[in-house]
Amino acid sequence: KQEVTQIPAALSVPEGENLVLNCSFTDSAIYNLQWFRQDPGKGLTSLLLIQSSQREQTSGRLNASLDKSSGRSTLYIAASQPGDSATYLCAGGMDTGRRALTFGSGTRLQVQP
Amino acid sequence: DADVTQTPRNRITKTGKRIMLECSQTKGHDRMYWYRQDPGLGLRLIYYSFDVKDINKGEISDGYSVSRQAQAKFSLSLESAIPNQTALYFCATSDRQGNQPQHFGDGTRLSIL
Numbered sequence: 237k238q239e240v241t242q243i244p245a246a247l248s249v250p251e252g253e254n255l256v257l258n259c260s261f262t263d264s265a266i267y268n269l270q271w272f273r274q275d276p277g278k279g280l281t282s283l284l285l286i287q288s289s290q291r292e293q294t295s296g297r298l299n300a301s302l303d304k305s306s307g308r309s310t311l312y313i314a315a316s317q318p319g320d321s322a323t324y325l326c327a328g329g330m331d332t333g334r335r336a337l338t339f340g341s342g343t344r345l346q347v348q349p
Numbered sequence: 350d351a352d353v354t355q356t357p358r359n360r361i362t363k364t365g366k367r368i369m370l371e372c373s374q375t376k377g378h379d380r381m382y383w384y385r386q387d388p389g390l391g392l393r394l395i396y397y398s399f400d401v402k403d404i405n406k407g408e409i410s411d412g413y414s415v416s417r418q419a420q421a422k423f424s425l426s427l428e429s430a431i432p433n434q435t436a437l438y439f440c441a442t443s444d445r446q447g448n449q450p451q452h453f454g455d456g457t458r459l460s461i462l
Contacts, residue, residue: 240391270451278455279453279455279456280439282450282452325391325392327391327392336397337392337394337441338391338394339384339393341389
């Protein structure tokens with residue numbers, strides 16, 4: 237059974253700092269890896285999707301990497317802003333027919349102005 | 350308009366009541382999913398459907414049932430609600446290949462007294 241772990245559970249940084257969020261998974265038979273952002277009382281917004289054949293994806297100030305052999309993914313946020321404050325969830329899509337996602341419990345990020 | 354719409358957004362009800370949560374999508378996706386999120390935890394899969402005639406149990410299906418009325422509609426029912434089903438419920442969709450990000454609704458916050 238796939239298990240996804242996110243460390244740290246919470247993080248507070250000053251504005252402008254570069255930061256890394258970590259995600260680890262136990263089963264390397266992963267189809268893709270998604271990073272989501274969740275704002276309080278809101279649904280999930282997909283940030284980046286990395287297919288199993290890819291090593292990384294970039295969107296603006298965000299960069300996500302995937303290392304299947306070590307069971308790890310990282311989300312790098314450059315020059316953090318207060319508007320980045322949210323909970324960040326990673327989720328692994330298993331290489332099975334259902335293509336459902338197994339989620340980590342998230343990292344709650346607070347960027348201080 | 351939202352691509353994935355969930356109704357109601359909030360619901361408070363009593364133990365033993367039957368409740369239906371509804372989800373509709375305009376993405377044209379074949380696959381639809383129901384997840385629940387508990388505080389401090391990631392999302393867990395309840396049920397998923399590949400098309401109108403294909404419905405499957407997820408990790409935590411006990412106490413829930415679903416109906417796929419059409420390609421665009423997927424409803425979740427709690428036959429006899431209990432307090433530990435109090436949670437945030439999300440509907441999601443994905444394309445047939447699973448190569449694109451899953452798209453989530455804004456969630457239904459359900460409280461069972």
